[in-house]
Amino acid sequence: MAESMKGLCRTHRCTEVSHDNIGQTVTVMGWVQKRRNLGSLIFIDLRDRSGLLQIVFDEPKVGSRGFAKAGTLRSEFVVAVTGTVERRAAAVNEHLKTGDIEVIATDLRILSESETPPFPIEENSQTKDELRLRYRYLDLRRPDLQRNLMMKSKVAMLLRNFMAQEGFLEIETPILTKSTPEGARDYLVPSRVHPGSFYALPQSPQLFKQLLMCSGYDRYFQIARCFRDEDLRADRQPEFTQADMELSFVDVDDVIDVNERLLQYVFREAVGVEVKLPIPRITWQEAMDRFGSDKPDTRFGMELVNVSEVVAGCGFAVFTGALEQGGSVRGINVKGQGAMPRKKIDKLVEFAKGYGAKGLAYLAVNEDGTYKSSFAKFMTEEELQSLAGQMQAEPGDLLLFAADKNKVVWDVLGALRLELARQLELIEKDQYHFLWVTDFPLLEWSEEENRFMAMHHPFTMPVEEDWDKIDSDPGSVRAKAYDIVLNGTELGGGSVRIHQNDIQEKMLQVLGFTKESAYEQFGFLLNAFQYGVPPHAGLAYGLDRMIMLMMQCESIRDVIAFPKVKDASCLMTDAPNVVDQKQLQELALTIAASEEETE
Ligand code: ASP
Numbered sequence: 288m289a290e291s292m293k294g295l296c297r298t299h300r301c302t303e304v305s306h307d308n309i310g311q312t313v314t315v316m317g318w319v320q321k322r323r324n325l326g327s328l329i330f331i332d333l334r335d336r337s338g339l340l341q342i343v344f345d346e347p348k349v350g351s352r353g354f355a356k357a358g359t360l361r362s363e364f365v366v367a368v369t370g371t372v373e374r375r376a377a378a379v380n381e382h383l384k385t386g387d388i389e390v391i392a393t394d395l396r397i398l399s400e401s402e403t404p405p406f407p408i409e410e411n412s413q414t415k416d417e418l419r420l421r422y423r424y425l426d427l428r429r430p431d432l433q434r435n436l437m438m439k440s441k442v443a444m445l446l447r448n449f450m451a452q453e454g455f456l457e458i459e460t461p462i463l464t465k466s467t468p469e470g471a472r473d474y475l476v477p478s479r480v481h482p483g484s485f486y487a488l489p490q491s492p493q494l495f496k497q498l499l500m501c502s503g504y505d506r507y508f509q510i511a512r513c514f515r516d517e518d519l520r521a522d523r524q525p526e527f528t529q530a531d532m533e534l535s536f537v538d539v540d541d542v543i544d545v546n547e548r549l550l551q552y553v554f555r556e557a558v559g560v561e562v563k564l565p566i567p568r569i570t571w572q573e574a575m576d577r578f579g580s581d582k583p584d585t586r587f588g589m590e591l592v593n594v595s596e597v598v599a600g601c602g603f604a605v606f607t608g609a610l611e612q613g614g615s616v617r618g619i620n621v622k623g624q625g626a627m628p629r630k631k632i633d634k635l636v637e638f639a640k641g642y643g644a645k646g647l648a649y650l651a652v653n654e655d656g657t658y659k660s661s662f663a664k665f666m667t668e669e670e671l672q673s674l675a676g677q678m679q680a681e682p683g684d685l686l687l688f689a690a691d692k693n694k695v696v697w698d699v700l701g702a703l704r705l706e707l708a709r710q711l712e713l714i715e716k717d718q719y720h721f722l723w724v725t726d727f728p729l730l731e732w733s734e735e736e737n738r739f740m741a742m743h744h745p746f747t748m749p750v751e752e753d754w755d756k757i758d759s760d761p762g763s764v765r766a767k768a769y770d771i772v773l774n775g776t777e778l779g780g781g782s783v784r785i786h787q788n789d790i791q792e793k794m795l796q797v798l799g800f801t802k803e804s805a806y807e808q809f810g811f812l813l814n815a816f817q818y819g820v821p822p823h824a825g826l827a828y829g830l831d832r833m834i835m836l837m838m839q840c841e842s843i844r845d846v847i848a849f850p851k852v853k854d855a856s857c858l859m860t861d862a863p864n865v866v867d868q869k870q871l872q873e874l875a876l877t878i879a880a881s882e883e884e885t886e
Contacts, residue, residue, distance in 0.1 A: 301340035308372040341389040363401035369394040373607035420858040455508035472516035482875030488514035496533040500823040505535040533825035568723040579701025584775025587713040605663035609690035616690040624685040625651040648688040729766040747782040781826030
């Protein structure tokens with residue numbers, strides 16, 4: 288039967304006990320990791336969130352009742368142990384923080400018993416994800432997950448420290464709010480008091496933080512939960528956490544400056560990584576041209592080379608055809624892979640097709656300087672030479688080319704570059720390459736909607752000198768928007784905001800809003816801007832992603848205590864779930880029969 292803690296007080300977490308405590312009496316509490324009986328001694332590894340500590344039960348010290356009780360201990364029992372700290376007699380465990388000591392128990396209390404858990408509670412569990420998530424409360428006992436969540440807590444505290452020192456105020460914004468035009472689908476909450484009306488859960492605190500600038504708070508910060516009803520991908524969750532900020536009377540450089548110091552402080556204090564300042568900056572255009580991506584991984588080279596000029600007028604119709612359509616021909620040089628077998632190249636071609644390529648042209652430079660190629664027969668020797676020259680090809684290199692619209696060429700080569708780096712193991716672990724990507728396009732053409740959409744959001748300020756092209760060539764207008772990228776992942780992003788009514792109105796018009804529809808959606812912001820609004824700018828980090836990169840986790844689920852799975856459900860609670868008829872009635876809702884039922 289479970290005993291009470293009465294009269295006992297925990298003196299240390301397991302790994303807080305050290306050789307400094309030798310000879311002292313300590314009381315530790317935690318879970319039994321495992322029990323071993325060794326002749327007249329019983330050993331247990333006791334676990335809490337700090338780690339493991341070895342406890343020894345020796346009958347003369349713990350008494351016959353205590354010794355018998357220790358013999359009943361099984362994995363995951365919760366116990367309290369009082370005992371004396373001693374240097375380990377034998378078998379010092381160098382892998383354990385407490386590997387040179389043990390506690391010789393004088394008292395044992397079983398605080399709670401445990402069923403046999405459905406999977407072992409251990410580091411790097413091989414257990415299937417589904418089972419782990421169903422029993423998340425057990426999964427969360429695993430040391431690797433505990434380390435991740437402890438790191439998340441530490442980073443949140445460091446962020447708060449830094450922001451407070453820099454004069455930011457932490458202000459909460461509503462969770463029950465109104466749909467905002469951030470691009471993704473909203474989660475909706477029906478209102479009982481206003482039947483037929485819905486709140487939306489925030490996709491980000493964007494409009495509220497801008498309003499706070501209007502209200503004079505001048506530096507706002509929040510660790511904010513955000514909700515987006517999107518189809519989930521590996522690194523997405525329907526609810527996630529942003530470290531969100533907004534500043535008044537600033538421009539791009541001011542936001543970058545504060546954030547560089549923030550990143551340096553947080554990475555140094557949290558994981559001992561020294562971020563060198565200033566963090567390199569490249570424009571979106573340069574990022575696309577050199578890496579085929581707006582979030583380039585700069586831990587390795589293999590940059591894209593534009594060979595359009597060199598192949599213009601050559602005899603290979605795939606290349607010239609793409610150029611005639613206004614596209615480009617670009618390539619990457621896969622160093623030393625000239626002897627890559629045909630089968631492997633064919634696989635890369637298939638991979639490229641997955642990113643929209645019609646094909647992939649290749650040219651391998653043999654060791655003797657001759658070529659092996661899918662298109663050499665369409666080109667003269669001279670044309671091939673200048674192409675290879677442009678690619679800085681040496682004997683033994685493999686050149687891969689894509690020819691299409693710019694967007695397809697970038698997507699294909701950007702993805703190939705990453706895939707090849709993975710296959711060829713070009714990326715050294717433990718490197719942190721930060722990069723600012725600036726000057727994003729303001730607008731992005733949507734084939735689906737047949738109109739321009741805001742690339743960041745409709746409140747992002749255009750680059751002043753581009754603004755007069757907003758009618759003649761809207762696609763070429765750049766935005767004062769920036770992303771911070773770490774090792775090829777977007778860690779955060781933001782922009783300077785529009786604070787002038789005329790620019791905002793024009794922007795909304797370009798995005799296809801009528802005055803009425805704009806006022807209907809965010810009239811409160813437009814109205815607020817009539818009453819004196821400071822120039823302002825902001826940025827938000829994906830906190831979960833930041834922790835994921837710091838802890839080098841494979842999945843975002845490993846840094847969220849209670850995550851959802853791919854279909855946005857929670858395997859532990861079974862959310863979302865049906866509600867009873869009474870609740871629906873109160874909300875004036877009826878559920879339309881599903882398609883299968885009506886068929
Ligand atoms: N609200 C933006 C986002 O969620 C961040 C920002 O512009 O500050 O991406």
